[in-house]
Amino acid sequence: MKQVINNIAVFVLFFLLTNQANGQQAVTTTGFVLKESLYDFGKIPQGKPVFHVFEIKNTSKSTLQLTDVQASCGCTTPIWQRELVQPGSTTQVKVGYNAAEAGYFDKTITLFYGQGETLLITIKGDVWSTPDQPAPSNKSISFLKKLKFNHE
Numbered sequence: 001m002k003q004v005i006n007n008i009a010v011f012v013l014f015f016l017l018t019n020q021a022n023g024q025q026a027v028t029t030t031g032f033v034l035k036e037s038l039y040d041f042g043k044i045p046q047g048k049p050v051f052h053v054f055e056i057k058n059t060s061k062s063t064l065q066l067t068d069v070q071a072s073c074g075c076t077t078p079i080w081q082r083e084l085v086q087p088g089s090t091t092q093v094k095v096g097y098n099a100a101e102a103g104y105f106d107k108t109i110t111l112f113y114g115q116g117e118t119l120l121i122t123i124k125g126d127v128w129s130t131p132d133q134p135a136p137s138n139k140s141i142s143f144l145k146k147l148k149f150n151h152e
Contacts, residue, residue, distance in 0.1 A: 031058065031059060031060035031062070031064055031113075031114070032056050032057060032058050032059055032060065032064055032085075032113075033056070033057045033059050034054065034055075034056050034119065034121070035054070035055050035056075035057075036054065036121075037119075037120070037121050037122065038121070038122045038123075038124070039052045039054070039095075039121075039122070039123050039124075040123075040124050040125060041097065041123065041124070041125030042125055042126070043125070043126050043127075043128055044099050044125055044126070044127055044128070045099070045127070045128060045130050046099055046100070046101070046102050046127050046128060046129050046130045047099060047100065047130060048099055049096055049097065049098050049099055050096070050097050050099060050125070051094055051095065051096045051097075052094070052095055052123060053092050053093070053094045053095075054092065054093045054094075054095065054121055055090055055091075055092055056085070056090060056091050056092070056093065056111075057088075057089070057090045058085040058086065058087055058088065058089055058090070058091075059087075059088075060087060061087050062087065063084040063085060063086055063087070064084070064085040064091075064113060064114075065082070065083075065084050065085065065113065066080050066081075066082070066085075066091065066093070066111055066112065066113050067112045067113060068110075068112040069093055069109060069110070069111055069112065070109070070110045070112070071095075071107065071108075071109050072107050072108045072109070072110075073107060075097060075098045075100060075101070075105075075107070076095060076096070076097050076098075076107045076109065076123065077095070077096040077097075077098075078093055078094070078095050078096075078109050079093070079094040079095075079096070080092070080093045080094070093109070093111065093121070095109055095121070095123055097123055097125070099127045101127065102127050102128060102129040103126070103127060104124075104125075104126050104127075105123075105124060105125055105126075105127065106122065106123075106124040107122065107123050107124070108120050108121070108122050109121045109122070109123070
């Protein structure tokens with residue numbers, strides 16, 4: 001029994017590691033293909049919203065409809081088309097991140113479709129803190145402005 005549990009644990013760990021490594025590859029599920037399930041924004045400046053478009057292709061012989069799209073927090077905003085997607089056609093889910101807080105982020109968006117089926121997509125990145133002012137103040141500038149240069 002212990003060996004069976006160990007084998008299951010190894011299989012689950014292998015599945016999770018394989019799934020994480022393949023995050024940026026195309027995901028095929030019943031009826032459609034999602035070109036990518038993970039997008040990394042990399043380093044982005046604080047306070048500058050960023051967006052990414054996830055493309056979904058209907059590969060089935062019937063129509064597809066995203067019934068809902070929900071983000072894991074209010075800092076992430078999904079926009080999607082609610083119309084039916086005809087066979088062979090594509091639709092898009094545009095995901096925005098507000099980048100209000102500095103630091104690393106990893107957010108999930110749940111796509112609801114079909115008869116209660118779901119699929120997760122993920123965005124991640126690192127928000128760097130922007131300076132309070134464009135350049136540090138320089139006391140020498142006011143001194144230089146007061147000087148009169150002799151122009152010949």
